[in-house]
Amino acid sequence: METLSHLADGFAVAFTLQNLALALLGCFLGTIIGALPGLGPSNGVAILIPVAFTLGLPATPALILLTSVYYGAMYGGRISSILINIPGDEPAMMTTLDGYPMARKGQAGEALAISGIASFVGSFLATWGLAFLAPQLVNVALLFGPAEYFALYFLAFATLGGVSSRNQAKAAFAAALGLGIAMIGVDGQTGVPRLAFGNVHLYEGIDFLIAIVGLFALSEVFVFLEERAAGTGLDSKSAVKLGRVVPPVAMLKETSGSMIRGTILGFLAGVLPGAGASLGSFMAYSMEKRLKDKNSTFGKGDPRGVAAPEAGNNAAAGGALVPMLALGVPGSGTTAVLLAMLLALNVTPGPLLFTQKPDIVWGLIAALFIGNVMLLALNLPMVSIFVRVLMIPTRFLMPIVAMVSFVGIYGISGSTFDLMVMIIFGVLGWILRKYDIPLVPVIMGVLLGNAMEVNLRRAMTISDGDWSILVGSPLAIALWLLGIAGFLFPIVAGRFFRPPQPIEDRVAEGD
């Protein structure tokens, strides 16, 4: 029961006034960010990282603030799905299928309550899963040498494309683009400048925070501008009446099974590399439909069709933290963004983090438990506050997003050059989205490129230039094979496992 004693220490870390206040603030902001269409967990966390960073918060409080935002956004996404049929973020897409019909039937309050409770069940159980599974994974990770890490990075990139893109070539292109950008700057091992074209600004490399804010947040502004100019933007849809926000006991009983099944599937989808919360909610919904849709009530406002995907996407959010914390390899867009924050704070996730700085890990996990309880409180009795926030029209919201992006990046360095690079990434992100090229592999490439190369070179130094070390252990071979299978599988059988296209294009990118 080592885990429990660690967890108790974690609660001691998290139970300070400052950390509790940050968790509450994060949950509140996160729910708003999740609820607003156009702002999702990844771009919401992205614009807040530079802010948290320049505020000079130490690692643990900063991490608590931003993971609360992450969990909060997962809760909040459902609000706009149910009320206005536009998912607040990508993982909440499946919730529109039964949530909106429920709202049309005058059961908006019940739908919000059931989905709120499902979110709580999903993320609460997943946080337990995280607390028990992550240390186990750490034990495995301790067996990893540089060659195995290199293979693991390959696995992460190869499987990432499988779900987030419909075209493996485009996913590979995105990963190469990100890795290529990461190579810019002075080589850490030999000290020679690479691909900097003599520009002194580029010697330090391109800051991944700038890339993330540009690709995720600023590109969103361009997407909205384009829609507006083309006249396809839909303006304020009238929200439905709330009704009572207390779930009837019978409905709770009816949906409890769906919540548990959704949680298990979602957690598994979250832990697997490259799957993420969107797949978690998709799998949870499809399975629930296959199992329980006897009178074909699904899609017409069945509460089980709301409970399952919501439990699924929140459980996946917790599950995705497992590989991110234990291996340092994120499984989804938002965990990639969280990884960026850790790196910015000079914290390197992985097995060493658990042994050397356990207070950060367990403080974070404890904060997630606390945040969950706060989120349940925020999302049941106080949900009407967030419903009002939904009424902010994009013509005021998007300028705020753009300006906060500028403020955050300017705060890091105060340099005009960095702001220009951010604008370039914003335009790049818009173009890539037009081409249906996933942004998450680009971000992962920028983030992990240097670590991947360092591990390759370390392995080769150990073997004195013999490339066969890369497949020199059964573990490494297994990772390579998994990666290759994960890359090829979607090409063969992808059709059956992929979430459908977003109904509306104005869904925040990534999960």
Next chain:
Amino acid sequence: MSDRILGGIGILLAAFYIWQSTLIEESFITDPVGPKTFPIIIGIVMALASLVMVLKPDAEPHWPQFRSLFEIGLTVAVMVAYTYLLPLAGFVIATIFAAGYLSWRLGAKPIESVLAGVCISFGIYAVFHLALGLSLAKGPLGI
């Protein structure tokens, strides 16, 4: 067709990237792999991915009409101007213009957008500078 063009650009980019990688100067400190190899591998992956895009293009993406493109171009220009205006005019004044422009282009009425610009600018200044102590660009007026 769009995918073919992108693939073509990708191949050119990859070729340029590989060429630039071969030009990386070796330092006196060396390791078996050296600073060139990994960038070259990345370039090859990019070239292969681009080649597949040329050979097997997806359906045409929905390209915006000239009007939307012009709109985005103009907004980029405004953002670039904003970054240069920041150190000259200070955060508050520069942001009133930039935020006002954005909200106007996103559909606010002229008076509304002026109000939005002023509110967003002072709002961010109050929250991020006065409350949170973040350093923002200072202009001649000190704000």
